[in-house]
Amino acid sequence: MRAPVIAIDGPAASGKSSTAAAVARALGFVHIDSGSLYRALTWVSVTRRVDDPTEILAGAGALHVGLRLEGTLLQVEIDGVDDVDLAIRTTAVTANVSAIAAMPPLRDWVNARIREVIERLPGAVIDGRDIGTVVVPDAELKVFLTATPAARAERRLAQRGGRVDPAQLAAETATLAERDRQDAGRATAPLQQPADAVVLDTTTLGFADQVARIVAFAAERGLQPPSGADIL
């Protein structure tokens, strides 16, 4: 029997990862950021200059791309890369990730990594685009996080630090909208709101509130780690 799963899906920069991390900590579950796996495959594609899925997967195998438990996060790792988080969030990776994520063999690879790891967890909070629709369609709780494109662009720029001017904000809003268009328009596992998801619009909701609401939804469904559960 698999452990309980909370699926958090939504468009780019809607706050899925930070929210999922906080919900996982509150419940004693483990956070899996599925986007980080697509980003790691994109990093392999960009640095090895290959765009054929078979070659990308061969590169991922050679570099042991995978997930390692760090606290309550399953962190993606790549052999020889010290700061993977930084490496997978460059402009070059972000610009190419939607195209990489549209390739069915790469989606199968990411989904296999996620499904094999959740067998061994006390409970998982997984964020992405297709978690509630494709990866774990019977998840105990599905949340769809959204916010206006301008609010999402503002947060993404704030995350990077520095001053934000209106031209930058307009450019980031356009970049996010283009990624959403690609993610929602692809044939395989498009970004889609699951029919049975709780929708949270975070445009005007504070971070602590959105985490508290999801933890409350989880409590309503009786979600807690099974007693005696191991973390991996």
Ligand code: CDP
């Ligand atoms: O954090 P951010 O919203 O920028 O994106 P992410 O969660 O890191 O995901 C990066 C990209 O991976 C997305 O734009 C999608 O193209 C792809 N992705 C996906 O197709 N399916 C998922 N379950 C997660 C991410």
